[in-house]
Amino acid sequence: MNDQEYPHTLEFSVRDYECDLQGVVNNANYQHYLEHARHVFLESQGISFSQLHEEGLDLIVARIEIDYKYPLRSHDKFFIKTTLLRQGNVRLVFVQDIFRIPDEKLVLKARVTGAAVRNGKPVFPAELLKKLGLE
């Protein structure tokens, strides 16, 4: 894993509505956090998820793996570290870890495999890979 090449960090605060009746952030909401961190990362590279959609190119998630290590609760702050790797010709892999602030306790580890599709068909996202330095 070339962890150094595309480091990106985004800070969040837990919002109470994201917690469920167990008093912890609901599992699905972490996926929302991870998506937001990926989109902000892509924007920082000049790539807009919503604009791509309007142009007919959709970035989609093909596979997600999440290991939940420690739950976040009301009032917690945390950051997401995102790294991007290329996998074969058409797949991108986002490696994303969440750490609680300030003790940097590991909250979860995720591996999100994405692909680009146009009209439902996988495409080779040449321009995206160029912007991402992954040619």
Place this chain on the structure above:
Amino acid sequence: MNDQEYPHTLEFSVRDYECDLQGVVNNANYQHYLEHARHVFLESQGISFSQLHEEGLDLIVARIEIDYKYPLRSHDKFFIKTTLLRQGNVRLVFVQDIFRIPDEKLVLKARVTGAAVRNGKPVFPAELLKKLGLE
């Protein structure tokens, strides 16, 4: 209120992820329930919210008033009763009440004012009003 003219009832079950750390359904989620009931009601009248959007016509909410009377909890079932009224030339008012099953305890009362817009401009939704019998 002509409660009899467009009666529509839709049944739901609370899903645990809709409950927050107070152990009750989070306030915002009722608005999701109400939206879903309106869309199913419109579909029952031959009107598809998502298809209208693809055709450039968006139904939007201009105002919402909700009186929360009694909270729903995990395992609760409930139904939403939806009635539609016309207000002036361009506005539609959905009157929506939620009742718990089976005791029909009143959960909330809502009044949702909608409008039709095309490219961000209010339009007179003649065809919709016709389908809804509200000409």
Place this chain on the structure above:
Amino acid sequence: MNDQEYPHTLEFSVRDYECDLQGVVNNANYQHYLEHARHVFLESQGISFSQLHEEGLDLIVARIEIDYKYPLRSHDKFFIKTTLLRQGNVRLVFVQDIFRIPDEKLVLKARVTGAAVRNGKPVFPAELLKKLGLE
């Protein structure tokens, strides 16, 4: 409205998952934003929503009125201005407005009536009112 007494402002960014198939923030998600702004405001006054719940006191929303003026979209930033008023003996009214950044276009106006309950019964939240300077 004594707008000056408890001014509180919180800044947000729209997250793409909060937008629906109309390409704008889904109506219910504004209620999530408003709730988060209220909780952060209360925290700034030394009041923790989740801790109160653990102590058996729940702050609940009894009524919400929202006038939607202009939709937020992907990439938008915005801020919520929150003011708190007392209404009678047991009710608190949060007046909350959302403005887009940087043009300060009005996005919505909300009026949220809250109450305090213990074991489902309305209570006079003397200590809270004291902390809020609303005795």
Place this chain on the structure above:
Amino acid sequence: MNDQEYPHTLEFSVRDYECDLQGVVNNANYQHYLEHARHVFLESQGISFSQLHEEGLDLIVARIEIDYKYPLRSHDKFFIKTTLLRQGNVRLVFVQDIFRIPDEKLVLKARVTGAAVRNGKPVFPAELLKKLGLE
């Protein structure tokens, strides 16, 4: 995979608010669907997720793997098939697949590893395993 031993099927309809600006169900919302199907499955075996929480025992997700095969859209109906396996002494694995109705097109395949914790510590959920016939 002993697919036959604990078969459970639950039917859903896509709700428009679950779709994002790409016009398809947002990835995180499938995790909500899967959670709801697991909870309904557990209830069908006499196990209440929320009641267990009140008794101090929390069922948590330790790992989730989802392969997204085909997106769901507005108006789609679908069903989730849930099977439960035991893994070692303290882990349960839910194998969950989503199929679109009526063509049974595969939407996603998920594998959700759960554990039981009491006060944050893993415990052997003897009584649960007995109810589930997994002793």
